[in-house]
Amino acid sequence: MAKLTIDGKEIEVPDGTRLFDACETARGEALPHFCYHPDLSVAGVCRLCQVEIEGMPKLTIACNTTVRDGMVVHTRNERVTTAVQQILEMHLINHPVDCPICDQAGECGLQDQYMSFGLYESEVAEADKVNKAKAQVIGPHVILDKERCVLCSRCVRFCQEVTKTGELGIYNRGDRAEIGVAPGVELDNNYSLNTVDICPVGALTSRDFRFQKRVWMLRSTSSICNGCATGCNVRLDHEGNRVFRLKPRHNEAVNGPWMCDVGRMTHKDLHSEDRLEAPLTKKDGALAETSWQDAREALKGLIKPGKVVYALADPGQSLEELTLFRRLAKVLVGEAQMAGGIAGEGRGEGDDILLDADRRPNRQALEWLDLAEISPTDLAEALGGTKGTLLVYGGDPAAHPEVAAALSRLQVIYLGTHRGATAEAADLVIPTAAWAEKDALWANRQGRIQRGQRAVAAPGQTREDWRLLVDLLAHLGQDPEVGGLPALRRLVAAELELTDEDVLNRLPAEGLVPDRPAPAPAGGE
Numbered sequence: 028m029a030k031l032t033i034d035g036k037e038i039e040v041p042d043g044t045r046l047f048d049a050c051e052t053a054r055g056e057a058l059p060h061f062c063y064h065p066d067l068s069v070a071g072v073c074r075l076c077q078v079e080i081e082g083m084p085k086l087t088i089a090c091n092t093t094v095r096d097g098m099v100v101h102t103r104n105e106r107v108t109t110a111v112q113q114i115l116e117m118h119l120i121n122h123p124v125d126c127p128i129c130d131q132a133g134e135c136g137l138q139d140q141y142m143s144f145g146l147y148e149s150e151v152a153e154a155d156k157v158n159k160a161k162a163q164v165i166g167p168h169v170i171l172d173k174e175r176c177v178l179c180s181r182c183v184r185f186c187q188e189v190t191k192t193g194e195l196g197i198y199n200r201g202d203r204a205e206i207g208v209a210p211g212v213e214l215d216n217n218y219s220l221n222t223v224d225i226c227p228v229g230a231l232t233s234r235d236f237r238f239q240k241r242v243w244m245l246r247s248t249s250s251i252c253n254g255c256a257t258g259c260n261v262r263l264d265h266e267g268n269r270v271f272r273l274k275p276r277h278n279e280a281v282n283g284p285w286m287c288d289v290g291r292m293t294h295k296d297l298h299s300e301d302r303l304e305a306p307l308t309k310k311d312g313a314l315a316e317t318s319w320q321d322a323r324e325a326l327k328g329l330i331k332p333g334k335v336v337y338a339l340a341d342p343g344q345s346l347e348e349l350t351l352f353r354r355l356a357k358v359l360v361g362e363a364q365m366a367g368g369i370a371g372e373g374r375g376e377g378d379d380i381l382l383d384a385d386r387r388p389n390r391q392a393l394e395w396l397d398l399a400e401i402s403p404t405d406l407a408e409a410l411g412g413t414k415g416t417l418l419v420y421g422g423d424p425a426a427h428p429e430v431a432a433a434l435s436r437l438q439v440i441y442l443g444t445h446r447g448a449t450a451e452a453a454d455l456v457i458p459t460a461a462w463a464e465k466d467a468l469w470a471n472r473q474g475r476i477q478r479g480q481r482a483v484a485a486p487g488q489t490r491e492d493w494r495l496l497v498d499l500l501a502h503l504g505q506d507p508e509v510g511g512l513p514a515l516r517r518l519v520a521a522e523l524e525l526t527d528e529d530v531l532n533r534l535p536a537e538g539l540v541p542d543r544p545a546p547a548p549a550g551g552e
């Protein structure tokens with residue numbers, strides 16, 4: 028261990044600690060910085076993290092210095108502050124200061140540093156600034172403004188060290204130096220939007236989020252990405268009942284500080300035109316909107332043991348919902364006539380960083396609940412020649428032609444979020460809440476149960492799924508007597524036989540009971 032004094036405060040840190048991190052511990056806030064990032068190599072190029080170390084003639088940068096026992100460090104004295112101001116002025120010499128039209132405004136490192144250390148009149152006339160290319164599309168998701176870049180090299184190091192794709196580089200020298208991709212190359216990897224997160228200024232911005240919303244208008248809610256089985260911890264930024272973007276939340280055990288671009292785009296499905304917003308019943312061969320009350324009565328009329336011939340749930344549903352659905356299916360059809368998703372559905376191409384080929388967030392839960400997948404052919408066979416009702420919860424089995432063909436003699440009840448082939452084939456459609464619209468547990472590929480909080484309200488007449496499932500169980504004389512989420516989660520824990528140790532292992536950060544408020548909007552990464 029090394030003992031050192033920082034701004035008069037004595038601290039002890041492990042040998043080998045970076046002085047930058049020790050200063051953050053002692054000060055309770057990070058030193059000014061652009062280039063340092065705890066998950067990338069040290070570049071030491073922005074020179075902003077200046078500190079004075081007693082016994083050393085010159086100021087030094089803390090990010091590239093290792094602590095020594097007995098060090099006495101000053102981070103806030105006049106000499107340091109003047110140096111930081113001068114370096115900041117250098118960074119701002121050619122900066123366009125176009126904050127009013129910059130997406131980064133409100134969460135910009137340059138704005139933050141200027142408010143802390145700047146607040147002076149610049150000596151540089153605007154006409155003398157070096158102009159560079161603006162609004163260059165450099166990949167499917169990212170747009171580059173070269174004038175705003177402070178050449179911190181974070182994005183370059185990310186592409187070298189994390190994705191190992193190396194698309195970005197710094198070209199030219201002196202005040203002509205600029206970030207860019209080589210001719211014919213695009214910033215096109217599964218993680219390109221992480222460069223937008225780590226860019227401390229508005230040089231790299233998201234094409235999807237561009238000009239959609241000023242960041243200070245957004246509220247943030249902690250959630251779990253539903254894009255694949257990895258279950259990255261994310262923050263949903265939303266306003267006016269609309270999710271505008273997903274950002275990663277650091278969880279060393281799951282996703283570290285990153286998330287993939289596939290996951291970032293999952294907010295689009297929440298607000299797509301084919302979202303189901305009201306119950307529908309089939310009249311004269313066409314689906315027509317009906318009231319929730321009428322739909323519930325129709326549902327209760329159809330859902331009866333002996334009438335339902337098969338029950339199918341998709342692993343896109345939450346752990347609570349699948350647990351309740353399994354109970355319901357057991358009463359209605361017994362274990363032989365239920366399945367958890369269509370084999371092969373919800374699969375894509377994965378990689379060896381985070382993105383899993385399994386694009387469902389909760390397949391692990393199906394395994395725990397003994398809900399096996401079924402192939403479209405086997406399902407068609409199980410349904411063929413039977414009369415009665417098919418109960419489908421999520422997914423889109425009728426998108427498979429063999430399943431669609433087997434539906435003609437059946438009545439189909441579809442509980443789901445989108446108007447796909449199964450909804451079209453159904454006699455009764457009940458809209459259900461999508462992942463961002465509910466407080467729910469998800470079991471990722473590691474078997475880790477994680478909790479996502481409700482960010483926005485479900486559209487139209489949609490209600491919480493678990494209440495509907497509890498209602499149906501009660502209708503069948505199997506009321507699980509859960510009046511709220513805490514009781515429901517206790518039921519899930521009992522059903523899955525989670526011991527205290529399991530709960531501890533699977534829920535390291537968040538309890539079964541929703542007891543944590545959503546974090547305040549974050550200002551910069």
Ligand code: SF4
Pocket residue numbers: 175176177178179180181182183206222225226227228230231
């Ligand atoms: S584009 Fe952003 S992250 Fe990349 S070097 Fe410039 S300022 Fe740094």
Ligand code: SF4
Pocket residue numbers: 252253254255256257258259282286287288289290291381382383
């Ligand atoms: S890796 Fe999977 S869970 Fe993580 S952000 Fe991507 S799609 Fe979402």
Ligand code: FES
Pocket residue numbers: 059060061062063070071072073074075076088089090091
């Ligand atoms: S943060 Fe230390 S030099 Fe950039």
